[in-house]
Amino acid sequence: MKIVGIGDELTIDALRLMGIAGTVVTTAEEASLALDEALEAETVVLIAAETAELVREKVEEAKTGRQAFIVLELPSDGGEAVQSEKTAKLLSQAIGIRI
Secondary structure, three states: OEEEEEEOHHHHHHHHHOOOEEEEOOOHHHHHHHHHHHOOOOEEEEEEHHHHHHOHHHHHHHHHHOOOEEEEEEOOOOOOOOOOHHHHHHHHHHHOOOO
């Protein structure tokens, strides 16, 4: 299973430091295209919360409508720092890093 990130520059830089490829996006159109590309294969998609808001409908569809994918939203820079245990556990299992 492949792991990819989608989000702002800071989020993607952090993911790259962990060895995860990612796409920096700034618009809804870029986010939509990046999500479409990521969902072409069995993938774990780590998407910044602010980016997810740009394409909310598509993110929710991917979360609920496809069983071969995992879509996790990561807190964005300046966003809420609240971390649910479920998200932390899934992320830990996906990339092997405890947050």
